[in-house]
Amino acid sequence: MSRVGRVTRRGMRQTARGRVERALGVLHDDLWTWRPDPLPPSVWLRWFPHGIVCLAALGVLLGDAAQLGENGGVDPGFAFVIALAQAGAMVLALWRPVAAWWLSMAGMLVGAFAVRAEMVAGGDKFTWPWTAAGLIAHLFVLLLLALRVRTRVSLEALALTALTTYLVQGVVGASNFEPTGMLAVILFTVAVVLGTALRGRREARSELAQQTSLTAEERARRTLLEERSRIARELHDVVAHHMSVISIQAQVAPLLVENPPDELKENLAGIRQNALEALTELRRVLGVLRSEHPDVLEESDGGDPLPHAPQPTLDRLDALVENTRAAGLTVTTQASGTRRPLPPGVELSAYRIVQEALSNVLRHAPGATARVHLTHLPIGLRVEVSNTRPKRAPAPSQGAGHGLLGMRERVAMLDGSLTAHALPGGGYQVAAFLPADAAGPAVAADPAGTDDLSAHHIPEDDTR
Incomplete structure (x- = not known):
């Protein structure tokens, strides 16, 4: 192989490695976090959705503990801990959805391997790797996750959930279990799509309300400026009248006095000159204010x-x-x-x-x-x-x-x-x-x- 070919292959491997590292970095930043993102109260129902999640978590706790302990052959105490993790993930998702997703995935994995170790030799059919209660719990977690985080993060969590389900069911596997992986992935996808759609709708309404507020503020600001401009145009005529009178009086005053001194003439000429300059400045400002309607000074x-x-x-x-x-x-x-x-x-x-x-x-x-x-x-x-x-x-x-x-x-x-x-x-x-x-x-x-x-x-x- 030529030197150029080796250099080209080495460059392609480095490029691929860099892309993989960047992708893993994005996954780390998106999913390896403990940041809070609480679910706000509903506009009409207030805290009713939070109560529904808590009641569902109680049902998952009781149902998963019974299914793992009685049907799965897992020690009752250990089964209760696994069920507590699944139910706790639902409640935790109300405040920290990403951390709740990790807890729910961990509960599924621990429960799946615990059941497999106890029932691999035989026994009744058992839903695996997702129990019925565990599947419901993870549905809630993914829905709450999609409601609170960006779409990319939701899709990443869904992809990792599907990949983990495939590896546990397809690679590890267990012949005497009833697989639930395909059904679980379909339901999880529906939950993420629904949550993403609701989140997009909420953000659109929020942006619309914000834009409406900005439009109202801008309209009020524009109205204020228009009114100030109108007042300035009116006051110009009042001030211009007085300045014109001052200019005329200063021009006529020397004629009313016999042999006025030069100092008086000079002072009166200065007063008239200042008045004329002030009138010129007023007309210049007024020309700017009346640029849109130069021929209209007043209305009847x-x-x-x-x-x-x-x-x-x-x-x-x-x-x-x-x-x-x-x-x-x-x-x-x-x-x-x-x-x-x-x-x-x-x-x-x-x-x-x-x-x-x-x-x-x-x-x-x-x-x-x-x-x-x-x-x-x-x-x-x-x-x-x-x-x-x-x-x-x-x-x-x-x-x-x-x-x-x-x-x-x-x-x-x-x-x-x-x-x-x-x-x-x-x-x-x-x-x-x-x-x-x-x-x-x-x-x-x-x-x-x-x-x-x-x-x-x-x-x-x-x-x-």
Whole structure:
């Protein structure tokens, strides 16, 4: 044989040896373990499956001890130990399925060889190597194993079980025994296939629930970002107006003073320049926020887009209420306290809260009547929108929108408070307090502890 041929054969043997070593390593990692993997309680039956396994284990203990001791000729004490191992494997499989499989296999082997040593000379037919009780016990063990471990591990355990059964029955053998190997392997295969299918179904349902949760979180996050973007677009118009006034005043101020000093002109020019730069930055940011709808800055009270319309204030509240009444909702308004000048952001937020609350009543409480109450306080404005019990069921919601989420964002921005809860008579109330001296955006949770949108009975919905 040439040198090249010897080298090639040596390389093939090394490759085959490496594959065998890797396969044995995988088997060792999968099956030589004591790790716990408890069977969780059933969704509907709770601990009922665990009780069934324990009762079956008691039956296996009594049946296997009697069959090995009385029919198999094994010493009663030794037969009880073997039966205890088989029954104990069933209970152990509820917590440590791989270790239980080893215990069940050991019980089968010890019992099979003990019976063969006692009955090989003759006697009645005896089921071998699997007794009836031992076969039932191993069925439970393989089923619980397939429910808890990966499919590969289940198939490995099934293959080793079939191989061991073949070696004991086919190689060792006993002529006067009734073989049960073929029946056992078929039943074990059915148990593994069933357990694997149930495990796959459970994992699919778990993944579906997880994906549904992630989808809901992503939808809520996207809704939050959309609402913050909308608020930013609205506040830009308010801030831009004031910055424009500052720029014009700084430009006109030197003309109102006779012979103004150069220092005053320089300072006013600096103020005007800073105002213009601030306006430029605001327009740049707004261009990003409005990239999807560059021509739409505001919507009318009826929901139609109005390009370049001014942001609404409480002066337009009557028009909003009239439009809502025209849509079929009975609305009453009430105001108390002395009205004082409020920052534009506060008036805009109050208007939007009323708009969104009334829209939620239209969508989710058909046939109800609504009441809007504005309370002007020295320190701010309190807005209350309540409705009576709906007279008919609402139409199905089309998913998460902006209603309560938008209210929460506006109130948090002004460092105010918001409550939204059901009323005793079946109605609902949204109440917000907006401080008049709000310093600006605030990163704060809802002070009233009601910012958990999942607890509101009015779904988040788009109110535009």
